[in-house]
Amino acid sequence: GGLRFVGKDADKGDRMEVIELSEAIHPYFVATQYHPEFNSRHTRPSPPFLGLLQAAKVTASAAVEAAAAA
Secondary structure (H helix, E strand, O other): OOEEEEEEOOOOOOOEEEEEEOOOOOOOOEEEOOOHHHOOEOOEOOHHHHHHHHHHHHHHHHHHHHHHHO
16 A cells, blocks of 8 residues: 545545655655646745655755765
């Protein structure tokens, strides 16, 4: 398992539009049916884009620390 439906459409709430895999399976896996880029702004990024950047930062930091320790 690990695949979860986590978001519904904003209009009626009867259609699933966002899925995630658990972090135990993948550090950041999100799929959306809608277009989060339409709501993203420079000072207010959409949650899927902000989450991707945060996950990338954590992964990059861990890789740098591992390389330094080697």
